[in-house]
Amino acid sequence: MYAVVAHHYWGTPGGGQLVCAATAWSLDATGRTPVLTGTFKFDPAKYREWYGIDLSKYPAVTFPISARAFGLWARLWVWRPAAKAVRKYKPEIVFIDEVTYKPLLKEKDYKLVEYIHFPFEVVVDPRFKGTGLAYGEDPYIMERYGKFPLNLYWKTFVKGLRRYMRENPFHAADVVLVNSKWTAEVAKMVYGERPAVLNPPLPPNVEIVEKPKPFDERKPWVVMLGRFSQEKRYHWVVTQVAPRLFKEVPEARLIIFGGAATPTLQAYKERVRRMAQEAGLKVAETLDADAQVYLIANAPRRLINEAMDRARAFLHATINEHWGIAVAEAMARGLTPVVHKSGGAWTDLAEEGRYGLGYQTAEEAVEALAKALTQPLGLDPRERVASLTLDNYAKALSRYVR
Template structure:
């Protein structure tokens, strides 16, 4: 059996929850002895097995449209695969060629036609195209990365709520930072440095609380980086902004910090939340997000509420940190790999 794995973001690098999903899924197939094509819109940045793509170089812009156009890459191997495993989240019409399994994590906020005029112009065609592909959703097999995403997918495509397979977290790696004593009044925020990650909220929270913060993430938007640095200076916030920091260095910071702040409302899950928990940090998360399912007791709906929750997180007792560490363990990569294979086997049989 040959599987077509649609992994649009193979051409990107850095801290990425979607990248963790790619890596763990491909590992699961390889460990099970299943061969596959690695399908992306543009050429993968790193070496992958059996690459299939359209453009010979990575393209950084128009990410969402690339997720639709990867359909033309997939068509190249439509007669060579027994199943498509779509890890890029977007609907593309492949079910007439082979069973189409879609692992998705898309929030309602992510696809709304709202915001600035330019943003509305950019998103309007996308919204219309996805609306016309509802027929494909009724043929495809979905799994969601949180109950929050499952509800959004059900509403968007008018289908029953799909099963939930929480994404993989490298719990073992981040557990190396777990220790109770010798921590500072410090919070960490992890996310790609791009506008839709709302990293400016971490700067605002630091200024409002007086608690030092560290923002870590792969650099995707230099203009946005300049904007948040400027905001930090205007607000006189005690925040370090560290683009493209190696994971080992991030681990050292997590070993010193007491709390994690997740700034993006509407996040479909938020792998860094669970990574921080494995390291013994107490996360503060938006109530409107998949992360709320993991740590509801430290959630917020407004920045004013987040201020109080961050103060609680920083002053939490040691037993709370131990509980967070234990709560992170079931989100490990082995669990994810087993659940992904089980989901595929249910549909196409035990011969997978």
């Protein structure tokens, strides 16, 4: 028996890629052979390095080219390689984490599982103007696609979305899953029904530290982790948060680890560096330098883990983050997460203050960080992420499949 796992682009590490890799592994555990489908060629062996999940033994169906540009538009064509795999392998199940699968429904003779990272309808449908999540309102979208020329790129995407997007997922799919309670509430607003929540797992190669260093042996460091991309809001942190934090806690340091594998990401990193320097901050690119802000691109996991093990707080600046795998990874190492009071990072990981601190303004972020850096809080974030294992994800998915 076969099971198709369809994702728009497998070629870079990210939350969606982790979910799909974990799903392939989980379906394999149920006795089905996963078939990986995506728009562009990719190297399955990378998943062992990124997440500790081996995808190299599974067949893959992709377009015969490699590409990193036009990743947003790639979402529009996710159904094409999936349709090819359906014809060739005649799967029992199709798992897809995109909305653009309307053409797949024409001759559907398999069970379909849709996993929603975020309901795109709330962004593009005029009915949801005023919710704070529509285009022009949601900071997550506007940080990345709000200005020329990317606003044109976005508008072209929306036109294609209307052509290929399925309608109500509860009418199209046999099972509808989402990544967080926050996303489930947004989905209920859009579709009228609440999907089941299946949190993404921690990657198997991310350990939950058994005995993290005590507070007094850690340094007043704040760590951030995520690609150097506009929606991560590093520019906001170095201009609005860091200068105030260093006045409150002079010995504090800000360490930003980010992927910068493309010219666009590299350009954003340089922009953040310039903005930090213009704000009067001392910037370096290696931890052995004397600085206040460290911008470290494409760091090995060993270096990231070492820094986390010496730090006291983890800052996540994205607004309306649907889940936040980097937050979960930091919690696994015992760091106090400081996250915006929106999205799944706040509802499902920090659990609205139970396992971390929240903020809405720059002043509140500085206050929360200063608190996390200067006094033990009695929080153990590891308790929250202890259940986010690949095995538990597989068991939960298996129940839905049955």
